[in-house]
């Protein structure tokens with residue numbers, strides 16, 4: 001019945017918060033996690049989050065995004081492990 005499935009495959013990342021957007025900071029901003037200043041024209045990562053119905057984009061410095069990426073991998077490993085336990 002695979003022909004009944006339409007559209008792209010949902011993912012745990014794009015299906016919930018949305019995929020990160022790699023951007024260049026247009027004006028001086030600050031990281032919403034460590035509160036460090038992000039200077040103009042430096043690289044930032046924006047992560048869309050859904051808050052009370054509308055989408056908000058949060059800006060993170062690259063250092064914080066590295067931590068977010070590591071945490072995502074870690075959580076994905078746990079999900080995979082639990083799923084594998086289920087299907088063995």
Ligand SMILES: [Zn+2]
Nearest residue numbers: 031034061064
């Ligand atoms: Zn930061």
